[in-house]
Amino acid sequence: DDKQLRLQQLQEMIGLSQSALSRLVGRLEAKSCGALQRHICEDDRRGIYTRLTxxxxxxxxxxxxxxxxxxxxxxxxxxxxxxxxxxxxxx
The missing domain is CATH 1.20.5 (Single alpha-helices involved in coiled-coils or other helix-helix interfaces)
Structure with a gap:
């Protein structure tokens, strides 16, 4: 509903390695694209979420x-x- 997933969930869904997913999310997050926004999970500081802008x-x-x-x-x-x-x- 809030158009966000933990990076680990996204990785499992699309089958990319952690490093490949991180690079992809980084490109989609960059100012030249702006499609995604990354943020830290408030409940678990180790978790990183990405949200569709x-x-x-x-x-x-x-x-x-x-x-x-x-x-x-x-x-x-x-x-x-x-x-x-x-x-x-x-x-």
């Missing part, structure tokens, strides 16, 4: 729109019909 949300929304448009253009109805006929011919 409003700018990060906008960038994510735009990326998802582009992703869906590309998928739609590639997997449009005509393409799926051609693939279906091709696969049926192989059976």
């Amino acid at each position: 409003p700018l990060g949300e906008e960038k994510l929304d735009r990326a998802l729109q582009t992703f869906h448009q590309v998928l739609q253009s590639i997997l449009g109805k005509e393409h799926l019909q051609r693939e279906f006929h091709f696969l049926m011919g192989k059976i």
